Amino acid sequence: MKDIVISDAVKYIGADDKDLDLFESQYIVPNGVSYNSYVILDEKIAVMDTIDTRKTDEWKENLERVLDGRTPDYLVVSHLEPDHAGSIKEFADKYPEAKIVASAKAIAMLPQFFEIADLADRAVAVKEGEELSLGSHTLQFFMAPMVHWPEVMVEYEKSEKILFSADGFGKFGALDADEDWTCEARRYYFNIVGKYGAQVQALLKKAATLDIQTICPLHGPILKENLGYYIGKYMTWSSYEPEDDGVLVAYASIHGNTKKAAEKMKEILEAKGAKKVAITDLSRDDMAEAIEDAFRYDKLVLAAASYDASVFPCMETFLNKLTNKNYQNRKIAIIENGSWAPTAARVMKSYVEKMKKIVLCEKTVTIKSAMKDADVTAMEELADELLA
Numbered sequence: 001m002k003d004i005v006i007s008d009a010v011k012y013i014g015a016d017d018k019d020l021d022l023f024e025s026q027y028i029v030p031n032g033v034s035y036n037s038y039v040i041l042d043e044k045i046a047v048m049d050t051i052d053t054r055k056t057d058e059w060k061e062n063l064e065r066v067l068d069g070r071t072p073d074y075l076v077v078s079h080l081e082p083d084h085a086g087s088i089k090e091f092a093d094k095y096p097e098a099k100i101v102a103s104a105k106a107i108a109m110l111p112q113f114f115e116i117a118d119l120a121d122r123a124v125a126v127k128e129g130e131e132l133s134l135g136s137h138t139l140q141f142f143m144a145p146m147v148h149w150p151e152v153m154v155e156y157e158k159s160e161k162i163l164f165s166a167d168g169f170g171k172f173g174a175l176d177a178d179e180d181w182t183c184e185a186r187r188y189y190f191n192i193v194g195k196y197g198a199q200v201q202a203l204l205k206k207a208a209t210l211d212i213q214t215i216c217p218l219h220g221p222i223l224k225e226n227l228g229y230y231i232g233k234y235m236t237w238s239s240y241e242p243e244d245d246g247v248l249v250a251y252a253s254i255h256g257n258t259k260k261a262a263e264k265m266k267e268i269l270e271a272k273g274a275k276k277v278a279i280t281d282l283s284r285d286d287m288a289e290a291i292e293d294a295f296r297y298d299k300l301v302l303a304a305a306s307y308d309a310s311v312f313p314c315m316e317t318f319l320n321k322l323t324n325k326n327y328q329n330r331k332i333a334i335i336e337n338g339s340w341a342p343t344a345a346r347v348m349k350s351y352v353e354k355m356k357k358i359v360l361c362e363k364t365v366t367i368k369s370a371m372k373d374a375d376v377t378a379m380e381e382l383a384d385e386l387l388a
């Protein structure tokens, strides 16, 4: 078990997963991911969430070591997604006296996942603001519907001022990953929670009424210092405000000509003073990072080849994901390529037009196969319009 100190009474019992190919079957996790779970030891003992079945054995060992022969009184379930709820059945069978504390919605959904004996007698449905005393520790419950499932709640431990924040403030990466919090937390946030900015804002409003000294999320490091920084990032991300002044150039190229144009556009934007220009190959680079960067910066260039009277599919995937995550409040420029009847711009525009608060550059650059001098001139004009 990781030597992670929260306090004398609050113990970490989670596990790192460094062999997972894809988190939620779609996100690469080069530095793994942690499934966090905690125990509060007091007159009564509360276990705060379980973990993914991939690590149940390790979690059970950690739990037993921390319990040191005692028996838990409560399992608090903040979220039913299987990476956290996967081991509930094991726990419920092993500790038949323990109550299962969750939102009413979670208790209603629980039988969809597991058949738990005597659930009706064991389940304790808690409401907004309700408290559960463990002795000197008291848990207070706050509902967080659609952050990012409907049954989610968070818990505030009043004596030690700890927020158990469910998937909020989570991050990809095992706990021993030596990496910056912000980048992987941002990639996690926009790809997993991003669609629910309004609901995150509602939760942040509740959190603002609490004196929080520690945040214990269900993935990633326990946050103890400089909490204003993390909360500030969540305020920015959930409000759909750009975080940085910059441009993401996202391209979809079959044979390389659109790629050359996208790289030229990056060069032009930099020469014209763009503060930061990131570029991504939508066929090859991590799509989740492309989504992250699209939300991070205030401007986006979409460059794509035409394909079967439409757009090269990885661009459509990107635009679909952006739409699904509620992408908005940005400035966008479009470059298309085609050899006989270019159609990419029309399709890209049809997505952009459905997004909220987007300024779409009036000029569209159309390249016919390979980029020519006239295309470079057109891209320079487009860059001026984008940066204006």
Ligand SMILES: Cc1cc2nc3c(=O)[nH]c(=O)nc-3n(C[C@H](O)[C@H](O)[C@H](O)COP(=O)(O)O)c2cc1C
Pocket (backbone or CB within 6 Å): 252, 253, 254, 255, 256, 257, 258, 259, 305, 306, 307, 308, 309, 310, 337, 338, 339, 340, 341, 342, 343, 368, 369, 370
């Ligand atoms: C399967 C396939 C379908 C295509 N469909 C179209 C099309 O509908 N209209 C068009 O103008 N060009 C179409 N093209 C041509 C490419 O869009 C064009 O050659 C473009 O310059 C490719 O840019 P790239 O070098 O970045 O891949 C198609 C190409 C392929 C391979």
